[in-house]
Amino acid sequence: GESVGLHLPTLSVQEGDNSIINCAYSNSASDYFIWYKQESGKGPQFIIDIRSNMDKRQGQRVTVLLNKTVKHLSLQIAATQPGDSAVYFCADLEANAGGTSYGKLTFGQGTILTVHP
């Protein structure tokens, strides 16, 4: 993930709109990418993941796009709801030399999503 500053990017949308949250990563060796949602006072919650051999993956109301050429990841949320308001983090995972991983996550900069009713 990228180094982060004290001021998180923010995204403010109206209920029902689609949201796109972006993330840049720096490690070319990253093999696995995950989006997490973190609500106030809670730990990060898994949303969706994608392997490096894919460029798109869809879940329920969410889509993750991966562009390895520019090391960019995006999370699209369809029909955003007030309950989607949270901080969203991307995280990446690097395989060990043997092609395995013990799961050390590197988190990127979070984005604060605010959904207005």
Add this chain to the structure above:
Amino acid sequence: DTGVSQNPRHKITKRGQNVTFRCDPISEHNRLYWYRQTLGQGPEFLTYFQNEAQLEKSRLLSDRFSAERPKGSFSTLEIQRTEQGDSAMYLCASSLGQTFYNEQFFGPGTRLTVL
């Protein structure tokens, strides 16, 4: 509720005191992670256990920090001689490590404030 619990949820201490946090992972999970999260930042990896073995420690984990997982179940993270810079949220996560990636389930965290 992910099934990972952490205690206490909040801890306020004076500089120089020692503190200990506990994490109870999901029972069948063999992997346990500790992360630290400061305000406005994403979580940063501190250390990782596979069963009772501590297999990696971040350089963020100074010699004032120690983590244990004595029976391969719950884990404790101790900070000795706390400093104001230790103020953060300490997150624990667990996973069932059988394949390349198994989802990490995070606990609610312990928020430490060092006065």
